[in-house]
Amino acid sequence: MLTKRQKQVLDFITEYSRKNGISPTIDEIRKHFRLNSVATIHQHLESLRSKGYLDRLKNKTRSLSLPKKRSVSDLISKSSRSGFALVPLLGSANAGPATFFAEENIEAYQKVPRTIVRKQSGIFAVRVDGDSMNKASIDGNNLEDGDLAIIDSEYKSPKSGDYVLAVRDGLANLKKFLRDQKTGDVILISESSNPKHKPIKVSSEDDFMINGRIIGVVKR
Amino acid sequence: MLTKRQKQVLDFITEYSRKNGISPTIDEIRKHFRLNSVATIHQHLESLRSKGYLDRLKNKTRSLSLPKKRSVSDLISKSSRSGFALVPLLGSANAGPATFFAEENIEAYQKVPRTIVRKQSGIFAVRVDGDSMNKASIDGNNLEDGDLAIIDSEYKSPKSGDYVLAVRDGLANLKKFLRDQKTGDVILISESSNPKHKPIKVSSEDDFMINGRIIGVVKR
Protein backbone atom coordinates (compact mmCIF):
# COMPACT_ATOMS: atom_id res chain seq x y z
CA MET A 1 0.00 0.00 0.00
CA LEU A 2 2.41 2.66 1.20
CA THR A 3 5.95 3.21 -0.01
CA LYS A 4 8.79 3.20 2.47
CA ARG A 5 9.11 6.95 2.39
CA GLN A 6 5.38 7.51 2.70
CA LYS A 7 5.27 5.28 5.74
CA GLN A 8 8.17 7.18 7.31
CA VAL A 9 6.38 10.46 6.77
CA LEU A 10 3.12 9.11 8.16
CA ASP A 11 4.90 7.70 11.20
CA PHE A 12 6.59 11.01 11.85
CA ILE A 13 3.28 12.86 11.67
CA THR A 14 1.66 10.34 14.02
CA GLU A 15 4.46 10.61 16.55
CA TYR A 16 4.68 14.38 16.36
CA SER A 17 0.94 14.76 16.81
CA ARG A 18 0.90 12.40 19.76
CA LYS A 19 3.73 14.27 21.45
CA ASN A 20 2.62 17.81 20.76
CA GLY A 21 -1.13 17.57 20.52
CA ILE A 22 -1.05 19.30 17.12
CA SER A 23 0.23 18.21 13.74
CA PRO A 24 3.51 19.49 12.26
CA THR A 25 3.86 22.06 9.47
CA ILE A 26 5.16 20.88 6.14
CA ASP A 27 8.41 22.69 6.81
CA GLU A 28 8.89 20.93 10.12
CA ILE A 29 8.50 17.60 8.36
CA ARG A 30 10.99 18.73 5.71
CA LYS A 31 13.54 19.64 8.38
CA HIS A 32 13.11 16.31 10.14
CA PHE A 33 13.99 14.43 6.97
CA ARG A 34 16.74 16.95 6.10
CA LEU A 35 15.32 17.74 2.70
CA ASN A 36 15.62 20.99 0.84
CA SER A 37 12.20 21.56 -0.59
CA VAL A 38 8.79 21.59 1.02
CA ALA A 39 7.38 20.59 -2.34
CA THR A 40 8.70 17.09 -1.74
CA ILE A 41 6.82 16.72 1.51
CA HIS A 42 3.79 18.28 -0.06
CA GLN A 43 3.80 15.50 -2.62
CA HIS A 44 4.06 12.81 0.03
CA LEU A 45 1.15 14.31 1.91
CA GLU A 46 -0.91 14.34 -1.24
CA SER A 47 -0.13 10.65 -1.82
CA LEU A 48 -1.03 9.75 1.74
CA ARG A 49 -4.27 11.67 1.43
CA SER A 50 -5.28 10.02 -1.82
CA LYS A 51 -4.61 6.60 -0.31
CA GLY A 52 -6.79 7.43 2.66
CA TYR A 53 -4.09 7.44 5.31
CA LEU A 54 -4.35 11.11 6.07
CA ASP A 55 -6.94 13.84 6.28
CA ARG A 56 -6.06 17.45 5.68
CA LEU A 57 -7.56 20.83 4.85
CA LYS A 58 -6.47 23.00 1.92
CA ASN A 59 -4.14 25.87 2.74
CA LYS A 60 -4.52 25.34 6.47
CA THR A 61 -1.44 25.07 8.62
CA ARG A 62 -1.15 22.07 10.89
CA SER A 63 -4.35 20.61 9.61
CA LEU A 64 -3.10 17.08 9.14
CA SER A 65 -5.08 14.45 10.96
CA LEU A 66 -5.32 10.71 11.01
CA PRO A 67 -8.64 9.38 9.74
CA LYS A 68 -10.95 8.30 12.55
CA LYS A 69 -10.90 4.75 13.72
CA ARG A 70 -14.66 4.25 13.58
CA SER A 71 -14.92 1.97 16.62
CA VAL A 72 -14.66 3.33 20.13
CA SER A 73 -15.14 7.05 19.75
CA ASP A 74 -18.19 6.48 17.61
CA LEU A 75 -19.78 4.36 20.28
CA ILE A 76 -18.92 6.86 22.96
CA SER A 77 -20.67 9.73 21.30
CA LYS A 78 -23.63 7.56 20.54
CA SER A 79 -24.04 6.44 24.13
CA SER A 80 -24.07 9.96 25.46
CA ARG A 81 -26.74 10.89 22.98
CA SER A 82 -28.99 8.04 23.95
CA GLY A 83 -29.90 8.51 27.57
CA PHE A 84 -26.71 7.35 29.17
CA ALA A 85 -23.71 8.95 30.75
CA LEU A 86 -20.25 7.47 30.97
CA VAL A 87 -18.80 7.82 34.42
CA PRO A 88 -15.33 6.77 35.52
CA LEU A 89 -15.14 3.72 37.78
CA LEU A 90 -12.49 4.30 40.41
CA GLY A 91 -12.00 0.95 42.09
CA SER A 92 -13.52 -0.36 45.29
CA ALA A 93 -14.81 1.49 48.29
CA ASN A 94 -14.46 -0.08 51.72
CA ALA A 95 -11.12 -1.17 50.47
CA GLY A 96 -7.93 0.67 49.77
CA PRO A 97 -6.63 4.07 50.60
CA ALA A 98 -8.53 7.02 49.25
CA THR A 99 -5.74 8.02 46.95
CA PHE A 100 -7.71 6.62 44.09
CA PHE A 101 -9.13 9.86 42.77
CA ALA A 102 -6.45 9.93 40.17
CA GLU A 103 -6.84 9.37 36.49
CA GLU A 104 -4.52 6.39 36.51
CA ASN A 105 -6.95 4.56 38.72
CA ILE A 106 -9.85 4.68 36.35
CA GLU A 107 -10.68 1.03 35.73
CA ALA A 108 -13.46 1.61 33.26
CA TYR A 109 -16.08 4.01 32.05
CA GLN A 110 -19.44 2.80 33.23
CA LYS A 111 -22.65 3.41 31.34
CA VAL A 112 -25.20 4.86 33.75
CA PRO A 113 -28.77 5.87 32.89
CA ARG A 114 -29.45 9.59 32.82
CA THR A 115 -32.25 8.96 35.28
CA ILE A 116 -29.51 8.58 37.88
CA VAL A 117 -26.90 10.95 36.52
CA ARG A 118 -28.32 14.32 35.56
CA LYS A 119 -25.18 16.38 35.82
CA GLN A 120 -22.35 16.65 33.33
CA SER A 121 -19.41 16.46 35.67
CA GLY A 122 -18.27 15.53 39.14
CA ILE A 123 -19.74 12.05 38.98
CA PHE A 124 -17.86 8.82 39.44
CA ALA A 125 -18.55 5.23 40.44
CA VAL A 126 -17.00 2.94 43.03
CA ARG A 127 -17.44 -0.76 43.44
CA VAL A 128 -19.18 -1.88 46.62
CA ASP A 129 -16.95 -4.27 48.48
CA GLY A 130 -18.39 -6.35 51.31
CA ASP A 131 -21.69 -6.37 53.12
CA SER A 132 -21.33 -3.32 55.33
CA MET A 133 -24.17 -1.47 53.59
CA ASN A 134 -26.38 -4.27 52.37
CA LYS A 135 -29.44 -2.95 54.19
CA ALA A 136 -29.10 0.57 52.89
CA SER A 137 -31.71 1.55 50.36
CA ILE A 138 -31.05 4.02 47.57
CA ASP A 139 -34.02 4.52 45.26
CA GLY A 140 -35.21 1.09 46.35
CA ASN A 141 -31.90 -0.65 45.69
CA ASN A 142 -29.61 -1.91 48.39
CA LEU A 143 -25.86 -1.91 48.18
CA GLU A 144 -24.55 -5.42 47.83
CA ASP A 145 -21.11 -6.76 47.19
CA GLY A 146 -20.13 -6.11 43.59
CA ASP A 147 -22.68 -3.38 42.91
CA LEU A 148 -21.57 0.04 41.78
CA ALA A 149 -22.29 3.09 43.87
CA ILE A 150 -22.63 6.28 41.84
CA ILE A 151 -21.13 9.26 43.64
CA ASP A 152 -21.67 12.99 43.19
CA SER A 153 -18.32 14.38 44.23
CA GLU A 154 -19.50 17.98 44.17
CA TYR A 155 -21.85 17.39 47.07
CA LYS A 156 -19.54 17.76 50.04
CA SER A 157 -21.76 19.16 52.80
CA PRO A 158 -24.11 16.30 53.57
CA LYS A 159 -27.25 16.45 55.64
CA SER A 160 -28.12 13.96 58.35
CA GLY A 161 -29.35 10.78 56.74
CA ASP A 162 -27.45 11.09 53.49
CA TYR A 163 -25.49 8.15 52.19
CA VAL A 164 -21.94 9.23 51.52
CA LEU A 165 -18.48 8.19 50.51
CA ALA A 166 -16.41 9.09 53.55
CA VAL A 167 -12.66 9.04 53.84
CA ARG A 168 -11.23 8.48 57.31
CA ASP A 169 -7.52 8.15 57.92
CA GLY A 170 -7.00 7.55 54.24
CA LEU A 171 -9.59 4.81 53.97
CA ALA A 172 -12.66 5.22 51.77
CA ASN A 173 -15.99 3.86 53.05
CA LEU A 174 -19.61 3.99 52.06
CA LYS A 175 -21.65 5.02 55.11
CA LYS A 176 -24.80 6.71 56.30
CA PHE A 177 -24.02 10.18 57.55
CA LEU A 178 -25.56 11.46 60.79
CA ARG A 179 -24.93 14.60 62.77
CA ASP A 180 -25.70 14.71 66.48
CA GLN A 181 -28.13 17.58 67.04
CA LYS A 182 -26.65 18.68 70.36
CA THR A 183 -22.95 18.09 70.12
CA GLY A 184 -22.60 18.49 66.36
CA ASP A 185 -20.56 15.33 66.23
CA VAL A 186 -20.50 13.30 63.05
CA ILE A 187 -21.49 9.66 63.23
CA LEU A 188 -21.05 7.16 60.41
CA ILE A 189 -23.43 4.21 60.30
CA SER A 190 -23.13 0.90 58.54
CA GLU A 191 -26.56 -0.35 57.52
CA SER A 192 -25.79 -4.01 57.45
CA SER A 193 -27.34 -7.35 58.23
CA ASN A 194 -23.97 -8.15 59.75
CA PRO A 195 -23.86 -6.89 63.35
CA LYS A 196 -20.08 -6.69 63.43
CA HIS A 197 -20.21 -3.28 61.70
CA LYS A 198 -20.49 -0.71 64.51
CA PRO A 199 -21.26 3.01 64.22
CA ILE A 200 -18.19 5.21 64.08
CA LYS A 201 -18.02 8.51 65.88
CA VAL A 202 -15.72 10.94 64.12
CA SER A 203 -13.60 12.99 66.46
CA SER A 204 -12.32 16.37 65.42
CA GLU A 205 -8.75 15.16 65.43
CA ASP A 206 -9.49 12.52 62.84
CA ASP A 207 -8.29 13.02 59.32
CA PHE A 208 -11.78 13.03 57.92
CA MET A 209 -13.54 14.18 54.80
CA ILE A 210 -16.70 13.60 52.82
CA ASN A 211 -15.93 12.77 49.22
CA GLY A 212 -19.44 12.92 47.91
CA ARG A 213 -22.96 11.63 48.15
CA ILE A 214 -24.30 8.35 46.80
CA ILE A 215 -26.85 9.28 44.17
CA GLY A 216 -27.59 5.85 42.78
CA VAL A 217 -26.75 2.20 42.40
CA VAL A 218 -26.00 0.06 39.39
CA LYS A 219 -26.67 -3.57 40.29
CA ARG A 220 -24.21 -6.18 39.24
CA MET B 1 -7.33 21.33 14.04
CA LEU B 2 -5.74 24.08 16.06
CA THR B 3 -2.76 26.24 15.25
CA LYS B 4 0.17 26.30 17.65
CA ARG B 5 -0.85 29.66 19.08
CA GLN B 6 -4.48 28.62 19.42
CA LYS B 7 -3.45 25.54 21.33
CA GLN B 8 -1.24 27.62 23.62
CA VAL B 9 -4.11 29.97 24.35
CA LEU B 10 -6.51 27.10 24.99
CA ASP B 11 -4.01 25.42 27.30
CA PHE B 12 -3.55 28.64 29.23
CA ILE B 13 -7.29 29.07 29.67
CA THR B 14 -7.67 25.47 30.78
CA GLU B 15 -4.90 25.78 33.35
CA TYR B 16 -6.03 29.16 34.62
CA SER B 17 -9.61 27.95 35.01
CA ARG B 18 -8.53 24.82 36.83
CA LYS B 19 -6.36 26.81 39.24
CA ASN B 20 -8.67 29.71 39.91
CA GLY B 21 -12.08 28.17 39.40
CA ILE B 22 -12.91 31.04 37.05
CA SER B 23 -11.80 31.82 33.54
CA PRO B 24 -9.37 34.65 32.74
CA THR B 25 -10.23 38.01 31.16
CA ILE B 26 -8.97 38.72 27.68
CA ASP B 27 -6.48 41.19 29.09
CA GLU B 28 -5.09 38.63 31.51
CA ILE B 29 -4.48 36.29 28.60
CA ARG B 30 -2.84 39.11 26.65
CA LYS B 31 -0.47 39.85 29.57
CA HIS B 32 0.45 36.21 29.91
CA PHE B 33 1.59 36.08 26.30
CA ARG B 34 3.17 39.57 26.56
CA LEU B 35 1.25 40.96 23.64
CA ASN B 36 0.20 44.54 23.11
CA SER B 37 -3.33 44.28 21.86
CA VAL B 38 -6.35 42.50 23.26
CA ALA B 39 -7.67 42.33 19.73
CA THR B 40 -5.15 39.59 19.06
CA ILE B 41 -6.44 37.45 21.89
CA HIS B 42 -9.98 38.21 20.91
CA GLN B 43 -9.27 36.79 17.49
CA HIS B 44 -7.80 33.62 18.95
CA LEU B 45 -10.84 33.14 21.15
CA GLU B 46 -13.11 33.58 18.17
CA SER B 47 -11.15 30.94 16.25
CA LEU B 48 -11.29 28.53 19.17
CA ARG B 49 -15.01 29.10 19.47
CA SER B 50 -15.70 28.53 15.80
CA LYS B 51 -13.69 25.33 15.92
CA GLY B 52 -15.70 24.11 18.88
CA TYR B 53 -12.93 24.14 21.45
CA LEU B 54 -14.39 26.89 23.56
CA ASP B 55 -17.76 28.17 24.69
CA ARG B 56 -18.27 31.80 25.57
CA LEU B 57 -20.95 34.43 26.08
CA LYS B 58 -21.00 37.72 24.21
CA ASN B 59 -19.75 40.73 26.11
CA LYS B 60 -19.54 38.79 29.34
CA THR B 61 -16.42 38.98 31.47
CA ARG B 62 -14.77 35.66 32.31
CA SER B 63 -17.38 33.65 30.47
CA LEU B 64 -15.01 31.25 28.75
CA SER B 65 -15.72 27.59 29.30
CA LEU B 66 -14.59 24.32 27.86
CA PRO B 67 -17.30 22.39 26.05
CA LYS B 68 -18.26 19.16 27.81
CA LYS B 69 -17.77 17.08 24.69
CA ARG B 70 -14.06 17.27 24.91
CA SER B 71 -13.79 15.43 28.22
CA VAL B 72 -14.72 11.95 27.12
CA SER B 73 -12.84 11.97 23.85
CA ASP B 74 -9.89 13.49 25.67
CA LEU B 75 -9.91 10.64 28.14
CA ILE B 76 -10.17 8.17 25.33
CA SER B 77 -7.21 9.53 23.50
CA LYS B 78 -5.29 9.97 26.74
CA SER B 79 -5.93 6.42 27.80
CA SER B 80 -4.84 5.04 24.48
CA ARG B 81 -1.71 7.14 24.62
CA SER B 82 -0.82 5.85 28.06
CA GLY B 83 -0.61 2.16 27.47
CA PHE B 84 -4.29 1.33 27.78
CA ALA B 85 -7.16 0.61 25.48
CA LEU B 86 -10.83 1.09 26.23
CA VAL B 87 -12.85 -1.94 25.25
CA PRO B 88 -16.62 -2.31 25.51
CA LEU B 89 -17.90 -4.60 28.24
CA LEU B 90 -20.84 -6.58 26.92
CA GLY B 91 -22.38 -8.27 29.94
CA SER B 92 -21.85 -11.76 31.25
CA ALA B 93 -20.86 -14.90 29.45
CA ASN B 94 -22.25 -18.23 30.64
CA ALA B 95 -25.43 -16.34 31.23
CA GLY B 96 -27.95 -14.94 28.88
CA PRO B 97 -28.64 -15.25 25.23
CA ALA B 98 -25.91 -14.21 22.84
CA THR B 99 -27.88 -11.30 21.55
CA PHE B 100 -25.65 -9.04 23.55
CA PHE B 101 -23.38 -8.02 20.73
CA ALA B 102 -25.47 -4.96 20.34
CA GLU B 103 -24.50 -1.48 21.18
CA GLU B 104 -27.30 -1.04 23.69
CA ASN B 105 -25.78 -3.76 25.81
CA ILE B 106 -22.50 -2.06 26.43
CA GLU B 107 -22.32 -1.77 30.20
CA ALA B 108 -19.04 0.06 30.38
CA TYR B 109 -15.77 0.78 28.66
CA GLN B 110 -13.05 -1.15 30.41
CA LYS B 111 -9.47 0.00 30.61
CA VAL B 112 -7.23 -2.83 29.48
CA PRO B 113 -3.42 -2.77 29.27
CA ARG B 114 -1.98 -2.68 25.77
CA THR B 115 0.06 -5.70 26.72
CA ILE B 116 -3.17 -7.64 26.30
CA VAL B 117 -4.87 -5.64 23.58
CA ARG B 118 -2.63 -4.84 20.67
CA LYS B 119 -5.25 -4.27 18.01
CA GLN B 120 -7.38 -1.23 17.40
CA SER B 121 -10.70 -2.87 16.84
CA GLY B 122 -12.69 -6.05 17.19
CA ILE B 123 -11.99 -6.38 20.90
CA PHE B 124 -14.56 -6.57 23.65
CA ALA B 125 -14.87 -7.85 27.20
CA VAL B 126 -17.36 -10.15 28.89
CA ARG B 127 -17.80 -10.80 32.54
CA VAL B 128 -17.03 -14.34 33.71
CA ASP B 129 -20.04 -15.76 35.45
CA GLY B 130 -19.69 -18.92 37.52
CA ASP B 131 -16.90 -21.41 38.00
CA SER B 132 -17.07 -23.37 34.75
CA MET B 133 -13.61 -22.20 33.64
CA ASN B 134 -11.83 -21.61 36.92
CA LYS B 135 -9.02 -24.01 36.07
CA ALA B 136 -8.31 -22.51 32.69
CA SER B 137 -5.09 -20.57 32.48
CA ILE B 138 -4.63 -17.59 30.19
CA ASP B 139 -1.21 -15.99 30.49
CA GLY B 140 -1.02 -17.45 33.96
CA ASN B 141 -4.41 -16.16 35.08
CA ASN B 142 -7.42 -18.35 35.62
CA LEU B 143 -10.97 -17.31 34.90
CA GLU B 144 -12.88 -16.84 38.11
CA ASP B 145 -16.32 -15.52 38.81
CA GLY B 146 -16.39 -11.77 38.29
CA ASP B 147 -13.23 -11.55 36.20
CA LEU B 148 -13.34 -10.06 32.73
CA ALA B 149 -12.44 -12.12 29.70
CA ILE B 150 -11.03 -10.07 26.83
CA ILE B 151 -12.20 -11.35 23.46
CA ASP B 152 -10.81 -10.87 19.98
CA SER B 153 -13.93 -11.08 17.85
CA GLU B 154 -12.02 -11.10 14.58
CA TYR B 155 -10.50 -14.46 15.34
CA LYS B 156 -13.22 -16.86 14.25
CA SER B 157 -11.36 -19.95 13.09
CA PRO B 158 -9.88 -21.34 16.27
CA LYS B 159 -7.27 -24.05 16.57
CA SER B 160 -7.53 -27.00 18.92
CA GLY B 161 -6.69 -25.86 22.43
CA ASP B 162 -7.78 -22.23 22.03
CA TYR B 163 -10.02 -20.67 24.63
CA VAL B 164 -13.05 -19.21 22.94
CA LEU B 165 -16.37 -17.51 23.38
CA ALA B 166 -18.77 -19.97 21.82
CA VAL B 167 -22.43 -19.47 21.11
CA ARG B 168 -24.63 -22.56 21.04
CA ASP B 169 -28.36 -22.38 20.58
CA GLY B 170 -28.25 -18.72 21.42
CA LEU B 171 -26.29 -19.14 24.62
CA ALA B 172 -22.83 -17.64 25.04
CA ASN B 173 -20.19 -19.64 26.89
CA LEU B 174 -16.49 -19.47 27.56
CA LYS B 175 -14.95 -22.83 26.67
CA LYS B 176 -11.83 -24.59 25.55
CA PHE B 177 -12.09 -25.49 21.87
CA LEU B 178 -11.00 -28.92 20.65
CA ARG B 179 -11.34 -30.55 17.26
CA ASP B 180 -11.32 -34.32 16.95
CA GLN B 181 -8.50 -35.26 14.57
CA LYS B 182 -10.36 -38.10 12.88
CA THR B 183 -13.98 -37.12 12.76
CA GLY B 184 -13.47 -33.37 12.64
CA ASP B 185 -16.06 -32.94 15.38
CA VAL B 186 -15.90 -29.93 17.64
CA ILE B 187 -15.77 -30.50 21.39
CA LEU B 188 -16.16 -27.78 23.99
CA ILE B 189 -14.49 -28.33 27.36
CA SER B 190 -15.11 -26.67 30.69
CA GLU B 191 -11.90 -26.50 32.67
CA SER B 192 -13.38 -26.43 36.10
CA SER B 193 -12.77 -27.67 39.62
CA ASN B 194 -16.46 -28.48 39.57
CA PRO B 195 -17.05 -31.92 38.00
CA LYS B 196 -20.63 -31.16 37.05
CA HIS B 197 -19.41 -29.35 33.90
CA LYS B 198 -19.18 -32.02 31.19
CA PRO B 199 -17.60 -31.71 27.74
CA ILE B 200 -20.02 -30.82 25.01
CA LYS B 201 -19.87 -32.39 21.58
CA VAL B 202 -21.18 -30.08 18.90
CA SER B 203 -23.23 -31.78 16.27
CA SER B 204 -23.51 -30.32 12.82
CA GLU B 205 -27.21 -29.62 13.27
CA ASP B 206 -26.55 -27.38 16.25
CA ASP B 207 -26.87 -23.67 15.85
CA PHE B 208 -23.26 -23.06 16.66
CA MET B 209 -20.70 -20.35 16.17
CA ILE B 210 -17.40 -19.13 17.54
CA ASN B 211 -17.59 -15.50 18.52
CA GLY B 212 -13.94 -14.98 19.18
CA ARG B 213 -10.89 -16.04 21.10
CA ILE B 214 -10.02 -15.18 24.68
CA ILE B 215 -6.85 -13.13 24.51
CA GLY B 216 -6.56 -12.11 28.12
CA VAL B 217 -8.06 -11.70 31.56
CA VAL B 218 -8.62 -8.70 33.77
CA LYS B 219 -8.93 -9.87 37.35
CA ARG B 220 -11.61 -8.40 39.53
Place this chain on the structure above:
DNA sequence: TATACTTTCGGTACATTTTCGGTATTGATG
Protein backbone atom coordinates in the same frame (compact mmCIF):
# COMPACT_ATOMS: atom_id res chain seq x y z
C1' DT C 1 -21.41 57.73 35.55
C1' DA C 2 -17.07 55.71 35.89
C1' DT C 3 -14.50 51.87 34.80
C1' DA C 4 -13.36 47.51 33.49
C1' DC C 5 -14.02 44.57 29.80
C1' DT C 6 -15.23 43.15 25.18
C1' DT C 7 -15.86 43.92 20.31
C1' DT C 8 -14.88 45.88 15.81
C1' DC C 9 -12.03 47.92 12.19
C1' DG C 10 -8.34 48.62 8.96
C1' DG C 11 -3.97 47.44 8.11
C1' DT C 12 1.16 45.27 8.21
C1' DA C 13 4.51 41.54 8.42
C1' DC C 14 5.55 37.12 8.22
C1' DA C 15 4.58 31.99 7.94
C1' DT C 16 2.91 28.27 5.46
C1' DT C 17 0.94 25.98 1.67
C1' DT C 18 0.42 25.30 -3.16
C1' DT C 19 1.85 25.18 -7.88
C1' DC C 20 5.07 24.68 -11.66
C1' DG C 21 8.68 22.88 -14.41
C1' DG C 22 12.24 20.06 -14.11
C1' DT C 23 16.19 16.15 -12.74
C1' DA C 24 17.74 11.58 -10.86
C1' DT C 25 16.97 6.77 -9.55
C1' DT C 26 14.84 2.41 -9.59
C1' DG C 27 12.56 -1.69 -11.07
C1' DA C 28 9.67 -3.99 -14.31
C1' DT C 29 8.89 -5.31 -19.15
C1' DG C 30 8.71 -5.97 -24.18
Place this chain on the structure above:
DNA sequence: CATCAATACCGAAAATGTACCGAAAGTATA
Protein backbone atom coordinates in the same frame (compact mmCIF):
# COMPACT_ATOMS: atom_id res chain seq x y z
C1' DC D 1 18.92 -3.15 -23.84
C1' DA D 2 15.77 0.49 -24.28
C1' DT D 3 11.88 2.26 -22.45
C1' DC D 4 8.13 3.18 -19.44
C1' DA D 5 6.12 4.23 -15.01
C1' DA D 6 6.54 5.28 -10.44
C1' DT D 7 9.00 7.46 -6.82
C1' DA D 8 11.82 10.89 -4.75
C1' DC D 9 13.61 14.96 -5.02
C1' DC D 10 14.73 20.24 -6.23
C1' DG D 11 14.15 25.74 -6.36
C1' DA D 12 11.36 29.57 -6.90
C1' DA D 13 7.21 32.21 -7.21
C1' DA D 14 2.36 32.76 -6.22
C1' DA D 15 -1.48 32.31 -3.21
C1' DT D 16 -3.33 32.02 1.09
C1' DG D 17 -3.49 32.02 6.17
C1' DT D 18 -1.97 33.46 10.74
C1' DA D 19 -0.39 36.63 14.20
C1' DC D 20 -0.19 40.79 15.45
C1' DC D 21 -1.06 46.04 16.11
C1' DG D 22 -3.50 50.63 17.80
C1' DA D 23 -7.47 53.04 18.33
C1' DA D 24 -12.20 53.65 18.91
C1' DA D 25 -16.73 52.08 19.89
C1' DG D 26 -19.83 49.17 22.47
C1' DT D 27 -21.53 46.69 26.97
C1' DA D 28 -21.96 45.26 31.62
C1' DT D 29 -22.00 46.54 36.22
C1' DA D 30 -20.76 48.49 40.69
